[in-house]
Ligand SMILES: CSC[C@H]1O[C@H](OP(=O)(O)O)[C@H](O)[C@@H]1O
């Protein structure tokens with residue numbers, strides 16, 4: 001199959017891309033297990049893209065159960081270089097209203113026990129993560145939203161996404177703690193993806209769709225699943241328009257991204273000391289650096 005350079009991870013309420021044509025469902029097995037579902041490869045206005053519903057198309061996986069490594073590795077194995085995450089988030093700031101769109105540029109990790117690296121087992125690497133999203137891809141995403149002038153949707157460029165473990169939503173004390181950190185939005189999925197995408201040298205950015213005010217706002221009900229899915233569905237058409245416009249822009253003008261060389265100085269273990277097993281396991285990550293002369 002020809003390389004697919006653009007990937008899309010659909011979150012809660014976004015289980016398929018309506019506009020995809022010439023679809024192929026691909027079951028991919030990775031050294032890190034099976035992805036959340038088959039990857040759907042199809043064409044958006046002439047550009048091949050890969051779509052994956054991160055909780056599965058029937059939403060059967062909890063955030064803590066997501067096979068993050070298999071999902072990112074499967075995208076990498078198809079040749080993905082740009083990965084757009086579409087995610088439902090709660091707002092921690094009054095001005096970020098339900099149905100608004102936020103393009104976060106920072107994360108705070110409040111998860112535990114998630115597997116956030118492909119490395120280990122005989123090969124060590126430490127990637128830079130000061131800027132956890134690809135700022136060039138985030139700009140393309142923001143420009144796409146702006147160009148569409150979506151009614152009733154305010155775009156917020158930048159902001160901090162708190163990634164919590166879940167599955168229960170936050171307590172009011174936690175929500176206020178996150179607000180005291182000046183965080184913008186909260187969700188349960190994006191941080192491990194961003195870390196693994198960085199290790200896989202894939203540019204990653206998030207289109208965060210605000211669905212609720214979590215539980216801190218005195219004038220709004222506390223978040224429920226019904227609220228999240230209801231508001232996400234009200235905004236799903238807009239989200240798909242944004243993704244389509246972003247794909248158009250990326251295929252015309254793919255930005256240079258620092259993420260694409262994230263491993264250049266990150267691997268500490270000398271090449272001749274890395275076991276054959278590790279080289280095979282990480283084939284798609286290392287081939288650029290470890291091809292034999
Ligand atoms: C359905 S409410 C909580 C759920 O929604 C968000 O999912 P995603 O990031 O995949 O859109 C949040 O992270 C939780 O997983």
Ligand SMILES: Nc1ncnc2[nH]cnc12
Pocket residue numbers: 088089090091164169170186187188211212213214215223228
């Ligand atoms: N308030 C919230 N907390 C965590 N994840 C969410 N996803 C959507 N709304 C959320």
